[in-house]
Amino acid sequence: MTNRREIDLACNMIREEAHRAITLFPSFNSGHEGKAIIEEELDELWTEVKACALGTTPNILTEAIHVGAMAARFIADVCLSATLPPEESER
Secondary structure (H helix, E strand, C coil): CCCHHHHHHHHHHHHHHHHHHHHHCCCCCCHHHHHHHHHHHHHHHHHHHHHHHCCCCCCHHHHHHHHHHHHHHHHHHHHHCCCCCCCHHHC
16 A cells, blocks of 8 residues: 555655756746657656566656656646746746
8 A cells, every 4th residue: 555655755756857857958838848748758658567567677667757757847837837926036
């Protein structure tokens, strides 16, 4: 059974990857672009899921983290960036 510890660990991994992605890639320009990137990451996760079923050593955790990080990035770039005032340090 999943408990809070595992959820907290997963969220921390996703947060770290989202922060890393911010330094490497520009913000999503639109919801369409964000969706396309999430779909790409989800396709990579699906490839790993299928590989796991075949008994190969998959990179499933990394790809799952990428999906979560891009979902967080979508929320930040598309959903929140237009509704939140800039932080003091960004003014």
